[in-house]
């Protein structure tokens with residue numbers, strides 16, 4: 514499966530603007546992380562785009578979140594390692610453990626998107642282009658700010674030997690580069 518096909522699948526399943534933007538932002542960060550580590554950019558992008566594919570159907574039943582996606586994706590040519598990373602991003606509910614760099618990268622990437630979007634929204638121009646990585650880092654400690662964002666998952670970047678500073682640099686830049694699709 515390539516990025517274009519993943520986006521088409523996402524459009525079929527995602528009814529909300531929130532899920533479209535969150536998923537595309539995650540894909541953008543995963544692409545940048547793949548480049549950082551010499552991994553497969555397309556595969557990592559696709560996993561980012563598809564990681565919450567079933568969320569609108571499972572949001573009230575989070576034990577099923579990612580397992581439904583797994584059912585849908587096993588009919589495709591998506592490699593097992595990507596399906597594993599998707600399931601492991603919901604480790605708390607599915608019990609599917611994070612093991613690989615791919616798994617930790619996806620969990621950290623999808624969590625940080627919320628903090629970056631929220632950091633843009635409180636700026637005067639509300640633009641991703643104006644977001645500073647260091648400001649996003651500071652927001653990690655401000656628990657009342659974007660309080661639904663899971664700080665623990667963001668800090669999983671350290672499990673793949675990225676400092677929080679470098680992870681923020683990569684994530685903010687990746688989302689800024691895709692601002693034309695992430696901003697409405």
Ligand SMILES: [Fe+2]
Nearest residue numbers: 535564565623
């Ligand atoms: Fe997500």
